Amino acid sequence: MMGVVCVYAYNIPEGKSGQQVVDSLQKQMDIIGATKTGNFCVDCETYQSHPQNAQQRSIHILHNSEQPATCFSVLDSGTVLVSDMLFDLIMNTMTQAKSGREGFFQQRKGFKIESRGQRYELADFVIKIGSVSLMANFKGVLIEVEYCPSQVPGDCWNLMKEILQSIVGNTADTPPSYIKTKMDSLYTPADTINQYLEHFNAFRKTATPGQQNR
Amino acid sequence: MADNEVERLTQAISLTQKLRTSVTRVFSDLSDGYHISQGNEKASLNVLQKALLTVNDNYSDLEKLVPNLNSVNITAPNSALVGIDPVYDKTPIYSQITHAHKWTNKVHKLADYASAILSPNQLKRTHQGGQPLAIKRQRKTPHAHAIPPQGVDQCISALERLWSDMPITLSRPMGNCAVLQITLSRTLRALIVLRGLLIESVIVKAYSEDFLTPEGKVDLWSRSRYQVFNKVTDMVTAATLHFCHPQMPDLSLRSFLVWFNSYKTLFSAPCQKCGKHLQGAFPPVWRELRTATPQHDGCRQT
Numbered sequence: 366m367m368g369v370v371c372v373y374a375y376n377i378p379e380g381k382s383g384q385q386v387v388d389s390l391q392k393q394m395d396i397i398g399a400t401k402t403g404n405f406c407v408d409c410e411t412y413q414s415h416p417q418n419a420q421q422r423s424i425h426i427l428h429n430s431e432q433p434a435t436c437f438s439v440l441d442s443g444t445v446l447v448s449d450m451l452f453d454l455i456m457n458t459m460t461q462a463k464s465g466r467e468g469f470f471q472q473r474k475g476f477k478i479e480s481r482g483q484r485y486e487l488a489d490f491v492i493k494i495g496s497v498s499l500m501a502n503f504k505g506v507l508i509e510v511e512y513c514p515s516q517v518p519g520d521c522w523n524l525m526k527e528i529l530q531s532i533v534g535n536t537a538d539t540p541p542s543y544i545k546t547k548m549d550s551l552y553t554p555a556d557t558i559n560q561y562l563e564h565f566n567a568f569r570k571t572a573t574p575g576q577q578n579r
Numbered sequence: 580m581a582d583n584e585v586e587r588l589t590q591a592i593s594l595t596q597k598l599r600t601s602v603t604r605v606f607s608d609l610s611d612g613y614h615i616s617q618g619n620e621k622a623s624l625n626v627l628q629k630a631l632l633t634v635n636d637n638y639s640d641l642e643k644l645v646p647n648l649n650s651v652n653i654t655a656p657n658s659a660l661v662g663i664d665p666v667y668d669k670t671p672i673y674s675q676i677t678h679a680h681k682w683t684n685k686v687h688k689l690a691d692y693a694s695a696i697l698s699p700n701q702l703k704r705t706h707q708g709g710q711p712l713a714i715k716r717q718r719k720t721p722h723a724h725a726i727p728p729q730g731v732d733q734c735i736s737a738l739e740r741l742w743s744d745m746p747i748t749l750s751r752p753m754g755n756c757a758v759l760q761i762t763l764s765r766t767l768r769a770l771i772v773l774r775g776l777l778i779e780s781v782i783v784k785a786y787s788e789d790f791l792t793p794e795g796k797v798d799l800w801s802r803s804r805y806q807v808f809n810k811v812t813d814m815v816t817a818a819t820l821h822f823c824h825p826q827m828p829d830l831s832l833r834s835f836l837v838w839f840n841s842y843k844t845l846f847s848a849p850c851q852k853c854g855k856h857l858q859g860a861f862p863p864v865w866r867e868l869r870t871a872t873p874q875h876d877g878c879r880q881t
């Protein structure tokens with residue numbers, strides 16, 4: 366069971382490092398009275414069908430520590446397959462070469478990306494502050510806010526907006542683009558995965574900021 | 580009529596005992612064996628035949644009586660089962676339950692009388708009773724807590740048709756008391772325990788939660804996993820007192836449900852007093868009693 370989740374990328378101000386931003390966000394969590402409830406991680410690997418196949422297809426495999434026994438597979442079309450962890454083994458088999466034939470899929474090199482950080486609770490809200498890293502390079506900060514008691518984004522968006530704006534500022538004036546199309550439907554964990562994937566894909570396209578600075 | 584019933588039952592029991600004795604005699608004679616002297620076989624067979632005939636007679640006597648017996652009501656409440664328990668002699672629980680039950684009935688009755696007397700006087704702050712209708716009814720014996728199940732069923736099915744976004748299902752998982760399960764839009768679920776038409780308790784949970792124990796039975800006790808719904812449960816429980824009106828139990832249940840229906844905007848409506856959605860990470864969990872406008876718990880007291 367889960368509530369409605371909004372994920373936003375935090376705009377890192379000029380001249381500040383990722384760590385500084387995360388520190389100040391964590392300080393802010395203390396101020397609003399949220400309590401630390403451990404760590405979280407959302408990770409993503411991307412596979413591509415072998416070039417010998419007529420159509421080149423990608424498949425993204427994601428895990429979310431909030432659903433530790435679940436494996437999410439997302440196609441480029443946005444279709445999400447929700448399965449248990451055994452799917453990882455199937456994917457493993459499909460990437461292996463067998464009897465002279467190459468695997469159906471191959472892992473895309475340098476595409477492993479994850480968001481990792483502290484998890485907080487405030488009444489019925491769950492707030493997660495994650496640093497995103499692509500192959501161990503810092504790429505940015507993602508803020509996830511979940512309102513657990515409701516399942517309809519349209520019902521609780523205005524309520525979530527108040528807490529979101531106090532964390533990410535006017536970035537949260539409108540719902541995340543993915544949520545905009547789902548305002549009237551029942552929210553599911555797969556919707557969270559799609560939001561993360563959207564952000565991950567965007568981060569993969571940007572240059573790594575840390576590399577020039579450090 | 581009840582005496583008759585008891586008489587027949589006693590008769591049936593004594594007939595059963597008779598039958599048992601005669602059957603036992605046949606079998607004990609057979610197992611003990613007979614002393615049969617030469618030429619006396621016939622006499623022994625006669626003895627056996629006589630015994631068997633007695634069994635037959637006893638049996639048909641009992642059979643004649645049985646159709647006149649009403650089957651004992653098996654759907655007795657759980658408290659009655661406690662009464663059957665042989666350990667009962669050692670624990671006073673059954674007599675305590677009966678005692679408590681009698682007292683609650685008495686309290687309900689007296690409270691109803693009191694309210695009937697008070698309602699014509701405008702001392703009451705929360706209700707404008709005292710209409711001719713109330714006066715006419717006040718001579719009647721109070722009954723809000725003792726309405727028969729059929730009456731409750733009728734009342735609920737009439738109420739159910741009033742809201743399309745609030746389906747109500749009625750069940751009786753523990754004997755006579757009706758339990759209402761309400762789904763309000765896609766916002767929340769509620770469980771209401773009734774005694775007659777009086778509201779005994781209300782529990783509010785999330786739309787994603789249910790009211791089932793791990794064994795799949797109706798769960799009357801557990802609270803929501805979410806803090807907001809536990810706050811709403813407290814608020815709603817307090818409000819049931821306001822809506823309670825023993826002279827017009829159907830109307831009081833109805834006005835309670837009209838008010839409760841306003842909780843469908845629990846997450847979407849801002850507080851009417853401060854205009855905000857959140858106060859201390861909670862939405863407006865209170866609904867004003869007359870106007871049903873949403874308010875924060877902290878704002879309603881100011």
Ligand SMILES: [Zn+2]
Nearest residue numbers: 850853875878
């Ligand atoms: Zn307020």
